[in-house]
Amino acid sequence: QSKITWRMQTYAGAALAEHVVKPAIDMFNKIAGDRMQIELYYADQLVPTGELFRAMQRGTIDAVQSDDDSMASPTDVTVFGGYFPFASRYSLDVPVLFNKYGLNEIWDEEYSKVGVKHISAGAWDPCHFATKDPIRSLADLKGKRVFTFPTAGRFLSQFGVVPVTLPWEDIEVAMQTGELDGIAWSGITEDYTVGWADVTNYFLTNNISGAWAGSFFANQGRWNELPEDLQTLFRVCCDQSHYYRQWWYWGGEADLRVNGPKMELTSIPDEEWATVEDAAYKFWDEIAAESPTKARVVEIIKKYNADMQKAGRPYRYG
Amino acid sequence: MPRAIKSYVRAIDAMNRLIGRFAMYLIFVLVGVLLWSSISKTFFNPSLWTLETAQFVMVAYYILGGPYSIQMGSNVRMDLFYGSWSLKTKAWVDAFTVLFLMFYLGVLFYGAISSTAYSLGYFGLEPFQFFGDLVMTLVTEGPEAASAKLGYLERSSTAWRPFMWPIKTILCFGVFLMLLQCLAELFRDLGRLRGDDF
Amino acid sequence: MSYELIAIMMFAGMMLMLMTGQRVFGAIGFVGALAGMLLWGTGGSEIPFSAAMKLMKWYPLLTLPMFIFMGYVLSESKIADDLYRMFHVWMGPVKGGLAIGTIGLMVLISAMNGLSVAGMAIGATIALPELLRRGYDKTLVTGTIQAGSSLGILVPPSVVLVLYAMIARQPVGQLWLAGVVPGLLMATMFIIYIYLRARMQPELGPAMSPEDLAEYERISDHPLRLNYVVLALLVLVPLVVKLGVIEAKPAIGVALVGSVLAFVTRGIPAFYHDVFMREKYRLLFSGVLPLAIFAAMMVPFVNGWTSLVESSAIGAMTAFVAAILKGRMNKEVFETSVRSTLGISCMFMWIILAALGFGAIFDGLGAVKAIEDLFTTQLGLSPWMILILMQLSFIVMGTFLDDTAMLVIVAPLYVPLVGALGFDLIWYGVLYTITTQIAYMTPPFGYNLFLMRAMAPPEIGLKDIYVSIIPFAAVMVVALALVMIFPQIALWLPEYVYGK
């Protein structure tokens, strides 16, 4: 029996991938040994991120780690990938939504329709603004060209933000060439890890999402060819990656806010930020009206947040 | 050379020259878009669409201008040996190696067609069949039936979210023109070998 | 098939294809596409096209046609003529002065365009015939022009550094600034060399006699026209911004409106004053135009008002408008500039397209890993040894590859390795640029050598050009060594400007 070789491309550049995916793939390769090896490629390395979904579906790339939004997946759930505003507060909310509240099933249905295997989703970091100039009120956001996820960008444009999407690896450069005024793509851990803290000065502590989902996917045919134990091993390694990110982000966010030397923290007062939160609930309803599947997801998000609210501390404060 | 081939070469030269000369002026569109981008950014709110539009224009510029650039001889060759050959030797070698160039363009064309089919919502592996089907439906049953054949229309993953099929169609078209031009170059070289310059 | 074998086969296949003299993009694209179809497995045939989408998304490439257009407008419209005369008059009385002046001209030309070809064209058409007429030695002259024009891609703006930035994923702004000091250093070294050489062998570059310069001592027929609106703008706009009366952004608006007013009133006697002075002094003002073009492009960029690509469009536009205002933009110049820009841009873009496809397939087949492995573990070399070997291999490859081809084929292999070895990639960008320039002008084969041959008058043979280049190439090697030993020569300016 010959060795199976997969090519996998992640949305992340090398510096970030060192944390969000490489340990899991190294682990997979070590255990699978001569039976199977996965070669990991970084953002835009083999195909541009915009073509990633297509490449996986066609079989040019065997597996992908990305959010649904960045890889422009042609499904109804794309809009919820990346940062769907205010859908979650903590990184633990995400696995609960997927595993206990039924998002897994919806994702599975949607991706089966387009010939792709959705393996599992895990939480990413919160979504904060990192900017050149300080943001202390909503008015400061006006006219800022900000690198963000397409859906988050659509939502933020009502506050005068001008969302820009560029290849991930070019962001640091774009901050310096003036193509961008800021970044709303991650928490402070990533800002430091990937070098964005070096090209921005301020970090806004208010976020538009406490955490959202990144998933592992595979070409359906290639997935089906795997023996069951290797499928299980792959799932276990994905879970390892999800777990790593849980503690790495959670601890990193607090640590760098307190001890990070490169960025100054600013905040928008809670009362003012509440208008953004209210706008998000309106945005949810707009999205829900677009299709039955989207309505189902929004329904689940609403139910979940209502439950958390009722559960009280420590799930939700106030 | 047969008259049909000569008229093919002349027709392709004329068409690609015309298209190339149209593409040539896109440089001013590009300047215009980028200037508007800086003006709107300085004096009003930055525009959402300028950067991507500029990228689309740039693609049209070099893809549609490609065949004309071949006519002008702008594409560099490594002339370590080539430079010292006689015209006849050059024609011999070119007539052979242009087939390799056409192979590359063919692969590029297949990829372009496949990607354009995807941008129109076709997820299968037979893009040519999809387009054949689409055209047949359009002819026999009209535009409404044809548009029913389309699936999820691919959009760029940006907040502006433009559809991708227009630029991908331009890419298909440009690569196809490039193939036609290379075929014309092949005929020209074959003619030269028979002592028939045109 | 092993990674090593794939790497060797793809590379050898490409070299073989290039030797046939087929268009470079076809040679590279073919090998990539064939390897993709045979070795990739499912879907390998789609990679050459996905490279087109990659190319589209890489926004700094938008500057490429802009800078090429700018270069053509400058050289075709001959708005640099006065500039050349200025150096000519002021440097002429010195031994070797005309050659020194030519280097000065090249520095200014370099600041206005992104390729070395424009400098070469201007040097060959304006400076070369004049210097030969004045009895300068032909080997000194052609060497000066070739060496001087190589500054075009080192002094910002630089198209080659834009392409390098794309491959190395490094900030273009920093790379450009990193090229400034080494560029000026190299220019200074050229000047010192010419000066010393002309002192030792005065027959190589005779000084101009007072009789030769007499015509420049006369009061000029052409006045220096001082437009009151322009003068007022130059004084008042910076002043009110400095005093805080208005903000910088509205000030740009005022300046723009004022410029239109200045243009409209340029023929009305009440709005200007003509100053008649000696031709020699009038020419001093010819540097204002290039400076204005450079400032119109760089000031908004450095201040963060416009982005890199927007600035490149402003540069192209300014050069175009300047040529119109100077009355040099006739139908022929327009046609040549626009058409040549398309030709050269297409040449670049198609090579990049093919090379991106080749690179992705090369990478996806594991060949990049094989090369990294070869250098780092199998040969067991120290980082500096590897770096020097790479530079040497560039010079060898420069004998048969042109600059773009070299950049898009070789740089993607070397740059990640240089990064992995712990070297600074901004610094390496400068090393890379100087090295390739040396490669193009070292005999027996070099891109610049043949370009010079094509542009020079018939009495200058290829042998003269070979001889002429040796001392200048030696000066460049010394400059290269200096930048290697003292990285701060390159890194000081970007760190100073971008340092927080």
Ligand code: NA
């Ligand atoms: Na330059």
Ligand code: NA
């Ligand atoms: Na050489």
